Amino acid sequence: MAERMIDPSLLALLRTVDTPTVCNAIEVAQGQRGFDRYTRGTMQHSRPGDPAIVGFARTARISGLAPPTEPPEVIRARRMEYFRSMAAGPSPSAAVIEDVDAPDCVAGWWGEVHVAVHKGLGLAGAVTNGVMRDLDVMDEGFPVLAGSIGVSHAFVRVTEIGTPVTVHGLRVAQGELIHADRHGALVIPTEVFDTLEAAIQTVMASEAIVLGPARAPGFDIAKLEEVWAAFEAART
Structure with missing residues (x-):
């Protein structure tokens, strides 16, 4: 698809809010509930x-559960082409990788080496249904949202x-354009x-209608x- 540029002020704001807030805000922007382009289930955050x-x-897409049937030189060439693709395109960018072995993913594509390489290529992070590992030695500043945590690279x-x-x-x-954090x-x-x-801004202002009084002394059902009536009137 043709990528659109993102306004710097919107980008800065998106980096400060959580993904549930963005999900709510998309519904406000669309003027209705029912937005459904988000992950399902619990994921692991590095x-x-x-x-x-x-x-x-x-x-x-990656695979690692079974041994490959392609020649090693084909696999090596495709991996380098993969890195070229990761390094291309507009900034900011993020890797979104599907492990086709799901739900039996065993191969840790995201570990110390690949995190360092992708961060060095300028990507902001990674989202995958697959496996991550090396949690204690991953470089800072490159979060990974993964389907699971494991120990092996298997035949990835x-x-x-x-x-x-x-x-x-x-x-x-x-x-x-994706937005991801520990929620999905x-x-x-x-x-x-x-x-x-x-x-x-509308979402945060409407939530403040309830949050401020709820956290203040003397809050009660009255x-x-x-x-709550004001909150209902302000939200989508």
């Missing part, structure tokens, strides 16, 4: 509490580059780029009834 991964997706190799991928129920095409990942539709910053 560094919970790190800023969100925000980037245009660089996609690929790249099988496809740049094709649409599915990670925990989320379909992602190369070039789509989502795709930000291009049609909300121009209104998403205001929508995020106060809740008063502020």
Whole structure:
């Protein structure tokens, strides 16, 4: 797909808010509930509490459960082509990698070496349904959101580059903008780029209607009834 540039102020804001807030804000921007381009189920985060991964997706598929049938030189050449693809495209970028062996993923594509390499190539992080490992020695500043944690690289190799991928129920095409943190990942539709910053501010302002009084002394059911009506009127 053709990537759209993202406004620097929106990018800066997206890096400071969590993925559930972005999910809510997309619904505000769309004017309705029902947005569903997000991951399902619980995923593992390499560094919970790190800023969100925000980037245009660089996609690929991997496999590692069974030995390869292709010649080694073909596998080596495809891996280097994979790295070229990861390094290409607009910034910010993020790797979105589908392990086709799911739900029997065993191969840790994301470990100390690949985190260092992808970070060095300028990517902001990675989202995968596959395995990560080497948690204690991963470089800082490159969060990984993965399907599981494991110990082996098994027979891992790249099988496809740049094709649409599915990670925990989320379909992602190369070039789509993703937002991901310890809660999961989502795709930000291009049609909300121009209104998403205001929508995020709307979400935070509407939640403050309840959060402020709820955290203040003297909060009770009467106060809740008063502020909840205002909250309902302000939210999507």
